[in-house]
Amino acid sequence: MVLEHVPFNLHEVFTRCQSVILPPVKEKGLDLRVYAELVTGKQMVGDPVRRYQMLINILSKAATFTDEGMIKFSALLRNEDGKRATVYFEVKDSGIGMSPGQIERIFEPFVQADSSTTRNYGGTGLGLAIVKNIVGLMGGKLMVESVPGGGSTFSFEIEFDLADAGEEPMSREDLTFVEKPHFDGCVLICDDNTMNQEVICEHLSRVGIRTEVAANGLQGLEIVSRRAERGEAPFDLIFMDIFMPVMDGIEAAAKIIAAGVTTPIIAVTANIMTSELEKYKKNGMPDCLGKPFTSRELWHLLLKYLQPVGNSQLSVQSSQSQNARGAAAGEQVFAARDEESEFEDGLQRTLRVNFYKNNQTVCSDIEKAIAAGDLTLAHRLAHTLKGNAGLIGKSALQSASAEIELILKEGVTTVPESRMSALRAELSSVLDELAPLLDVPQSKAVVLDPGQVTALLDRLAPMLENINPDSTGLLDEIRAIPGAEDLARHIENYDFEKAAETLARLREK
DSSP states (O other): OOOOOEEEOHHHHHHHHHHHHHHHHHHTTOEEEEEEOOOTTEEEEEOHHHHHHHHHHHHHHHHHTOOSSEEEEEEEEEEEOSSEEEEEEEEEEOSOOOOHHHHHHTTSTTOOSOHHHHHHHOOOSHHHHHHHHHHHHTTOOOEEEEOTTSOEEEEEEEEEEEEEOOSOTTOGGGEEESSOOOOOEEEEEEOSOHHHHHHHHHHHHHTTEEEEEESSHHHHHHHHHHHHHTTOOOOSEEEEESSOSSSOHHHHHHHHHHTTOOOOEEEEESOOOHHHHHHHHHTTOOEEEESSOOHHHHHHHHHHHSOOOTTOOOOEEEHHHHHTTOHHHHHHHHOOOHHHHHHHHHHHHHHHHHHHHHOSSHHHHHHHHHHTTOHHHHHHHHHHHHHHHHHTTOHHHHHHHHHHHHHHHTTOSOOOHHHHHHHHHHHHHHHHHHGGGGOOOOOOOOOOOHHHHHHHHHHHHHHHHTTOGGGGGGHHHHHTSTTOHHHHHHHHTTOHHHHHHHHHHHHHO
């Protein structure tokens, strides 16, 4: 592994970690405390992607093995002279803890503290072995202190070079929006992953933005072209996933620009390394939305390109001014507001239910694709699984998927059984954990008159044509229509093509 050596904002890394770990923490009723001391006017120089990966891995372990109490996540400045800074990172929990003998074993790949850990909590233990090695590559040493029944503390120190923060006074990571904005616009989402579609469409809908969805770059190009041919107003923004089948995001962006379309195109990807961001800019995508993203990261990006409407009054605060008021204010920068927390909780639950439903056979699907010599399909399945695992905060499964993806990317025609075994074990663990979510109370019965049925079907038709995941929000009403069971099932499974066919037959009746 070669680490990047680029300027990055530690606050942004912490914000991304918090956005991913907060839903499972809140689901268990735990108290999450986050605090980071920042160097005023400076950025750390290092590898922000690897730093995020190892921090979220440790946090995920803390959330998994803590049933009550708190998780504290902090970064403290030890030394700083304007050119270099030493930062002490710590994740402390009040979980089940470990004995000295168990501590010795947890950094061995595929080994956990004892066999009952896997039975009660799931996972293979792969993550901490990876974290230990990454910390070592960065010049630090991962330490652990723990007492059985008394929680655990994982910590390490890293020394960074410092770089000037630059002249941009209001970058996305330095602002906290007190009130969310509201827009009147239409955005095209190009993404082949239905869970990604659902996440971004839900976020955009909350700020008044209408969406259309394309399952790959070619579909996106066709939708944009048809809109221009009909003389309709262009999209206000295009969100473009980079890795898609049929036509990827970079090729699609180039063809859309070549067609004379001036709509800003935003890259959406988990690959936010500086070298990649420069490549996106050179190919006509001036900005990037990282996966996963927070509501406020999305809002700030939207405000760069769209004008808010209505009574949207934006109140912003500089994180530097808040930091000046000390640790209490520093924690406040990262505190989730009630409305955002409720939205994230609901969205995260929906994502987890959909993950459970749609990933029962993904390991066998990957193996079948490899056996058939279709490495492109196998790679795409592993890539999608990696992304979806990240969306629901399952870092160990994300890492296991990433290993398979990397092997297939290199054109290897066989995958070592040890790697597939690790993937199957992680997926099985996650599915076992999510299974209880399917045992939910039935929604309140909905009764529709014939006029309402007709209006609902008329409303649903263009949503299915545009592969709009917002259609899942109509499921309670759809189930109230006699004979619409198959339609509801197809929509619930995100099979929009079959849903559209079923809808056409239902409308004829």
